[in-house]
Amino acid sequence: MLVVSHVTKRYNKEKACDDVSFTLTDGGINVLLGPNGAGKSTLMKSIIGFLKYEGQITVNGYPNKSVEAKRFIGYMPEIPSLYENLTVSDHMEFVARAYRLKGYEAYRDELLARFELDDKLKKFGNELSKGMQQKLSLCCALLPRPSLLLMDEPMIGLDPHAIKEMKKLMNQMREEGQTLFIxxxxxxxxxxxxxxxxxxxxxxxxxxxxxxxxxxxxKTLEQVFFEITEGLHAEDMRDADMTSAAEGAKSEKPGQEER
Amino acid sequence: MRVVKLALWFMVKNFVNSVKRQWKIYLGLGIFIAAIVLIGFIADNFGSASEEPGANTEISEETEEPYVPNPQLDLVIDDDGCILYENGEIYDIGSLITAAVGCVVVWIFIVLGIVGGSKNGVNIFDMQDVNFLFPAPIKPQSVLLFKMICQIGTSLMGSLYILYQIPNLINMGMNIWGALLLVIGFIVLTMVNKFIGVFSYIFLSRRENLKKFVGKYGFCFMALPIAIPAVLHFGLGLGIYESLNTVFGSVGAYCIPFVGWLMAYTVYAVSGEYLLCGLFMLLTLVGTGLLISVTWRMDCDFYEDAFANAIVLEDAKEQIKYAAAGGMSYGVKHEGRAGKVWEKRRNKKLSFEGYEGASVFFAKTILNRKRMYRLGGLWSSTASVYFWICTGAGLFMRFIVKEISPLALTLVPMFICLVCMFFRSFFNPLQQDLSHNFIYMIPESPFALIGWGMGGQVLDGALDLIPATVVISVISLHPGYGLSCGLLLLSMHVFFGMTALLVNLIISSYLPKILSNILQGIVRMLPFFPVVLAFILGLFAGNVYIAFLGVILVNVCVSLLVYIPCPFFLHSGKR
Structure with missing residues (x-):
């Protein structure tokens, strides 16, 4: 599905991505983790085609910046940005027209109902709360039924119901053979x-x-993450967990001053 | 085609939704425009009815002596306009001047398009476009075409105020079709400017050395329409009007793509030769289509530049919103040489001592000026623009046209500065202050707040005009005229600033900027006739200073009238 081969991205002399290579196969939920400044956003944006880079990125054999590759890709940005003078339904129609979708109305209604936007069809982009903007952004990314969905911090700003729905949707997409890269x-x-x-x-x-x-x-994912990024092992993490739990217990004792 | 349909759908949706959201404002605007048209219609009919029949009949009792032309240089005024004899050749002055003005205007637009495009040809994209259009299965060139079509739609709406120039053009002696054609030509020119900007960006994006050259020295090419006739006259010894005719009046000149075509279009629109006018417009449109086609086929990868620009724009918008909610804006980080310049500016010791209450807004403008500009705050980019306009126009009039009248040497640069000022001053001068909570929290009268704020802008404008005033005084050798010109321009600057402030206070921030510009354009036309009348009366009174004073007084009075309602809208103007 996605092949990233020796991708390097430089900003002036600094390398934001340094010889990055990996492959994602069809289907499955793939997670991109890393501390701040690791290069995750740069890599995501390079895959979508926003940035110039050295190396090669292909989607189903097509260069990622080609029109053919973009038919397979959907993108949900970290910070939603909507058109002020388009309503919720206008945004969906805009995406449908841009992607040349036919017979999308039923799926559109299903998505909007799923994320509780069906009663807000006439609301303008700048009238929605941050969470609703995020949901609309997600609906717009899902409408073309992309084979590869790229999501940058998808849970930020979503309420518990929306998070639950999103997870259900992710599972459903995995079962349908779609690839997610989060x-x-x-x-x-x-x-x-x-x-x-x-x-x-x-x-x-x-x-x-x-x-x-x-x-x-x-092992858990968290353990592996800290092992790799901070060199912490399982015992160190257990100790760290016990220390933070003890500190938490101390601060809850009545009458005791905070240090 | 699909992208064109998408762009048209997008523009129509935006416009319809904008009207739905702000229908009261659109209704008010429509009523206002209808009222002006009605008043004009009534005044015109009343004026016609009050004329006595036969009053316009002129009886010439002069006996005409037979004319003997001077073979070197002689001016003859006949029924069609000015005919000039130079070295035995005949030149139609009216046509030549029209062609020259048309050529210069078109050339400036094209050079601005090329140079602007080399620097920021793709800063037309917002974050919304980046998130929705860039990942979509659309060619980058089509994405660019989409945005350009939307921009043109916006420009067209913003150019509507130009329609109000039609009555003025008719009053200057042009017929209605000619006036309409000129307006259409101007609108087409703004479109061509945008397309050329994008072509320039894409062409230069893969030619870095050429891009740097264009960015640095491109503006020098603006002088070409003046330099070429100068070379022909001084270098090859051709007569002045022969040189001008070679550049602006010859068939060869009319064949130059865009510049020549639009120049010819202007000449034929004014002279009433509509068939030829239509032909050159067709050539221009075909040329534009070819330009779009070539641009669309060029290999381009501008997404990264557009993305970077969109982030900066979005950041700036967020800062304004954040500041309006009471937060402090942190500004833009400057790197390299620009960073050192900003560091030096930050370290300048400036103080608000002596200012309190609403006068802090006055002080802020002055202190910012001292901090940002050279020569103690005198040499700003605006001052530089006016200075170079006056220098170029003044030297041209004195040494090329060989004009020696101090009044002519004053009026021509002043008029050009005025046109420039008109187009540069559509922004709200107190925008920055009004976008923060601070101004609304100070316990001062709104009249004082607005008054001191605008006072700072008046002083700002005055300082900007000092270099230009000095230049005019020197070139015309008449400091009195120079000073009067400077004061007149200042009074216009005040008037334009007040209209921008009032319109922006009244109109909601959610309305498209173009509506604000249209309203401003209309309001600015209101004192046009009193100003012109005051100037003409002063000239007929035999004293130029009275003419200048008349105009300044009209501007001051109208500005005061416009100022009076502003404080009442202050709190509704929070952005």
Whole structure:
């Protein structure tokens, strides 16, 4: 589905992505993890085609910047940005026209109902709350039924109901054979969903693990993440957990001053 | 075609939704325009009815002596206009001047398009376009075409105020079709300017050395329409009007793509030769179509530049929103040489001492000026523009046209500065202050707040005009005229600023900017006739200073009238 081959992106002399290579197969939820400044956003934007880079990125064999490749790709940005003078239904129609979709109305209504936007069809882009904008952004990304959906911090700003719906949708998409590639900081939110995790640090890929491999080793994603990025091992993490739990218990004792 | 349909759908939706949201404002605007048209119609009919029959009949009792032309240079005024004899050749002055003005205007637009395009040809994209259009299965060139069509739609709407120039053109002696054609020509020119900008960006994006050259020295090419006739006259010894005719009046000149075609279009629109006018417009449109076609086929990868620009724009919008909600804006980070310049500016010691209450807004404008500009705050980019306009126009009049009248040497640069000022001053001068909570929280009268704020802008404008005033005084060798010209321009600057402020206070921030510009254009036309009348009366009174004073007084009075309602709208103007 997606092949990233020796991708390097420089900003002046600094490398935001340094010789990054990996492959995503059809179907499955793939998570891109990394600390701030790891190069996750740069990599995502390079895949979508916003940036110039060295190396090669193909989607189903087509160069990622080609029109053919973009038929397979959907994108949900981290910060939703909607047109002020278009309503919710106008945004969906705009996407449908841009992607030349036919007979999309039923699926559009299903998506809007799923994310509780069906009673807000006449609301303008700048009249929606941040969470609703995020949901509309997601609906617009899903409308073309992309084979590869790229999501940048998809859970930010969503209420619990929307998060639940999104997870259900992700599972459904996985079952239908669609590929998701999700960049996130919140490891917990993806804990039960992911199939493959790619861990980045300082522009390089430090880890590329599948769920089966981790489960066979008896590790969690969080453990692997900290192992790779901070060199912490399972015992260190257990100690760290116990220390923070103890500090939490102390601060709850009545009459005790905070330090 | 699909992209064109998408763009048209997008524009119509935006416009319809905008009208639905702000229908009261559109209704008010429509009523206002209808009222002006009705008043004009009544005044015109009343004026016609009050004329006595036969009053316009002129009886010439002069006996005409037979004319003997001077073979070197002689001017003859006949029924059709001015005919000039130079070295035995005949030149139609009216046509030549029209062609020259048309050529210069078109050339400036084209050079601005090329140079502007080399620097920021793709800063027309917002974050919304980046998120929706860039990932879509559409060729980048089609995405660019989409946005350009939307921009043209917006420009067309914004150019509607030009329609109000039609009555003025008719009053200057042009017939209605000619006036309409000129307006259409101007609108087409703004479209061509945009397309050329995009072509320039894409062409230069893969030619970095050429891009740097164009960015640095491109503006120098604006002088070409003056330089070429100068070379022909001084270098090859041709007569002045022969040189001008070679550049602006010859058939060869009319064949130059865009510049020549639009120049010819202007000449034939004014002279009433509509068939030829139509032919050159057709050539221009075909040329534009070819330009779009070539641009569309060029290999381009502008998404990264557009994305970077969109982020900066979005950041700026967020800062304004954040500041309006009470937060402090953190500004834009400057790197490299620009960073050192900003560091020096930041370290300048400036103080608000002596200012309190609403006068802090006055002080802020002055202190910003001292911080940002050279020569103690005198040499701003606006001052530079006016300075170079006056220098170029003044030197042209004195040494090329060989005009020696101080009044002519003053009026021509002044008029050009005025046109420039008109187009540069559509923004709200107190926008920055009104977008923050601060101004609404100070316990001062709104009259004081607006008054001091605008006072700062008046002083700002006055300082900008000092270099130009000095230049005019020197070139015309008449400091009195120079000073009067400077004061007149200042009074116009005040008037334009007040109209921009009032219109922006009244209109909601959600309305398209073009509506604000249209309203401003209309309001600015209101004192046009009193101003012209005051000037003409002063000239007929035999004292130029009275003419200048008359105009300044009219501007001051109208500005005061416009100022009076502003404080009442202050709190509704929070953005």
């Amino acid at each position: 960049s996130t900081h919140i490891i917990d939110s993806m804990d039960m969903l992911w199939d493959r995790a790619i861990i980045m640090q300082k522009g390089c890929i430090k880890g590329n693990v599948s769920r089966q491999e981790l489960e066979a080793e008896g």
